[in-house]
Amino acid sequence: MKWLVSLVGAGLVMVSLRDLFHTLWHPTRHGGLSRLVMTVLWRLARHLPARRRAVGLVGPLAMVTVVGMWAGTVIIGWAVVYWPHMPEAFTFSPGSKAAQEPALLDSLYLSLVTVATLGLGDIAPGEGWLRLISPLEALVGFALLTATVSWLLEVYPALTRRRVLAIRLALLRDADPQTEHLDSTTGALLLESLATEVVRVRIDFTQYAEAYYFHDGDDHSSLAAMVGFASSLAQRGHAARRPEVRLAGDLLAGALTDLAAILDQRFLHTGGPPEQVFAAYATDHGRTSAQF
Template sequence: MVVFDTVLGVALILAALLDIFQTLFHPAGRGAMSDWTARIIWDIFRKVATRYSRVLIYAGPTSILAIIVTWVALTWFGFSLIYLPRLQIDFMHLQAGDANRGGILDAMSLSVGALITLSEGSYAARYWLQILRGLEAVIGFGLLTASVSWLLSIYPVLESRRSVAQQATLLHHAERQNRIDMIRDAPEQSQDWVLAIGTSVAGLRNQMAQFPITYYFVMGEPETALAGALPYLLELSERASASSVPGLRLAGTVLGGAVHNFLEMVAEDFLLVSKDDKQAIMRAYASEQMADLILIDRTIPYQREQDRDAA
């Protein structure tokens, strides 16, 4: 039983540490367990959102909380299993009546004390257990700081995504409102605008690859969501690429390549669909994010439920 508890405990700790490393420190930022947890929570919220669409804005925060809780729970329970068969033999308890401690709850109490660096009156008699408890305290502190850093790193990505979406929707509105084709009527000015948006989309694609959890954050603004603005950006790049102005053609190619790369990343990593049909990817992305599709000549509203309209 000692060997089984120890091996199982070590396995749980290693599983948590591996997922933390893959999610927070690996350049791709993808931990298998974290991805699975976030996807399950997203699917649950997405199903509920078919009736109450506003709940979808809580999918991202809930996913982050669930992932961090999973890491803490695996680490906590893993060390508890290591301590469990050694409580009565290898630990000294200062409080009266603690000599008979030996249950799983006692082991968990001992473990959480080390994890949050709080002394609870029990001391290890063996040096390797003292080192192990110190290691657990280091892991607990590292997990806290890494989680806070992760949270702070996510919000710039969300801000970038929102900025790109706002730029696209404002340009679309301006073209329709003024009945102007910016590529045809203002090619010199359009060159800088198109290139700037293309650069922003390319940067956003790399940021989302580093922090894939941001995919599950929805702002609750379907009319200005990036998922719905991508068709307009792709069409804008095609118009710019067909221009007779060399600089504008170059900017259009940059924007088109950035949108294509972004769509391929979304298709492979999140939608799990073929990356060949860009139109199908954009429709699937907008549908999953509950976003209005923005085209050059019109906007296709997402079909909101009656309860949302009433609200």
């Protein structure tokens, strides 16, 4: 029975590590529990009275919640591993009152100080197999801290790329270039560079799906509001006389279609054409997609 309880604890640890792996390091970032937490928080925020303020907090709050979930599951899982063998399989420092506490409390305490790599030493594993797995918990705690920092450093550059594209589209919207303005080598280069930026954002939504749940601020910096204008630019490029401009317009249209497919597949599930997906994307972020 003791080993069955310990196996349950090991299973909890593995569930947390699997979710961490799929959220941070898997090529397509198909997180399980973490994606569920973010989706639930996003949907709840959309129905709150102070919707705009609440939605702006979802991204950072969701990341903190997910990291806390990972840490809590690892701590509880390892505590369950220790629990059936406490206190007979452990040694206690002289004068320590830890052995007088309930076994579950001691197990939680040992798990917490181990995962935090504090190593206070008042409770130490005595049996050989426990002496092997206890340092593994410290390694997991160190990996969790490193992964959290790496996650933050990866997500915010992705948000920056998305907002840069949105602001660039907003500036172009204000300039309102017509087909005759785009019908030049400069126009072809402009459309091609926009296609490249759209592809980067598409990759970001694949690699950093949690970035979807970050609010972009006002319409000027919101891709959800401005992506419709990118479709308009692609149509103007396609109507140009120069073949290189038409090619660049087709590249931009293809990049936008690919972006719409990713948004629909992973977040929106409309099953419709790109125009419908972008409209749903704007609505989901509390915007109105720019159409020209």
